[in-house]
Amino acid sequence: LWGYDSDNGPARWHENYPLAKGDKQSPIEINSKDVRHDSSLAPWHTSYDPGAAKTILNNGRTCRVVFDDSFDRSVLRGGPLSGAYRLRQLHLHWGSSDDHGSEHVIDGVKYAAELHMVHWNPKHGNFAGALKQPDGVAVVGIFLKVGTTPKPEMKRILEEIDKIKTKGKEAPFQHFDPSILFPKSRDYWTYHGSFTTPPCEECITWILLREPIEVSPDQMAKLRSLSKNPENEPVMPLVDNWRPPQPVKGRMVRASFK
Numbered sequence: 001l002w003g004y005d006s007d008n009g010p011a012r013w014h015e016n017y018p019l020a021k022g023d024k025q026s027p028i029e030i031n032s033k034d035v036r037h038d039s040s041l042a043p044w045h046t047s048y049d050p051g052a053a054k055t056i057l058n059n060g061r062t063c064r065v066v067f068d069d070s071f072d073r074s075v076l077r078g079g080p081l082s083g084a085y086r087l088r089q090l091h092l093h094w095g096s097s098d099d100h101g102s103e104h105v106i107d108g109v110k111y112a113a114e115l116h117m118v119h120w121n122p123k124h125g126n127f128a129g130a131l132k133q134p135d136g137v138a139v140v141g142i143f144l145k146v147g148t149t150p151k152p153e154m155k156r157i158l159e160e161i162d163k164i165k166t167k168g169k170e171a172p173f174q175h176f177d178p179s180i181l182f183p184k185s186r187d188y189w190t191y192h193g194s195f196t197t198p199p200c201e202e203c204i205t206w207i208l209l210r211e212p213i214e215v216s217p218d219q220m221a222k223l224r225s226l227s228k229n230p231e232n233e234p235v236m237p238l239v240d241n242w243r244p245p246q247p248v249k250g251r252m253v254r255a256s257f258k
């Protein structure tokens with residue numbers, strides 16, 4: 001099945017997932033010169049219930065935290081969105097070294113990792129229904145850079161890594177409010193795009209935070225210690241699970257800031 005290796009990676013996804021060659025694909029490279037400041041863009045807000053966090057898992061392609069999205073319990077509002085979008089899961093993409101790993105690239109800068117908080121629009125009934133709508137899903141993207149003053153909140157996710165070392169491992173992950181991961185600034189870019197993994201549906205309003213958060217070198221090492229394989233198979237480091245930037249095809253990228 002699809003993955004990030006040469007025989008099943010991003011360049012070949014379109015063979016089984018035709019949407020991958022669409023004209024609203026993600027990620028993209030953001031060039032500040034092509035971005036348009038939109039003063040009508042509202043600030044975005046979240047109200048997350050820490051009790052909605054359920055489990056953390058290694059699905060062989062990423063490390064994912066899953067939340068209870070059976071009602072409007074943890075929601076994202078505002079920004080380019082209309083209505084409240086329910087938080088469903090968060091996951092990360094990262095590289096084999098600190099100089100790359102993010103999916104979106106900002107003025108040529110690749111970050112060490114990129115965290116995605118995935119929300120869906122309940123007006124479409126359920127997540128599967130939301131995938132078929134242009135306003136179905138909203139993902140908040142946060143860039144991670146390696147530094148010396150790591151965010152203590154990242155610790156919580158990375159402490160659990162030891163319990164989900166191999167593919168298929170899942171552990172309880174409760175009492176966690178992901179809004180503690182947000183940087184100080186609420187500045188963001190927004191554009192319309194897709195899932196960065198197959199089937200690559202073009203149903204995502206991307207909200208990318210301008211200010212990266214810091215993680216420590218050993219926190220990155222911990223992330224890279226995850227294995228793509230199940231426990232009874234050879235360790236295959238789960239790294240470089242990022243899709244490269246896709247053609248912008250004339251799309252407008254708006255900034256909430258000047």
Ligand SMILES: NS(=O)(=O)c1ccc(O)c(NC(=O)NCCCCO)c1
Pocket residue numbers: 059061062091116118139194195196197
């Ligand atoms: N990167 S994204 O556009 O924010 C994104 C948001 C929500 C998703 O569900 C996926 N896809 C996903 O998690 N696939 C990996 C394992 C699937 C099990 O085989 C990607």
Ligand SMILES: [Zn+2]
Pocket residue numbers: 091092093116196
């Ligand atoms: Zn993602």
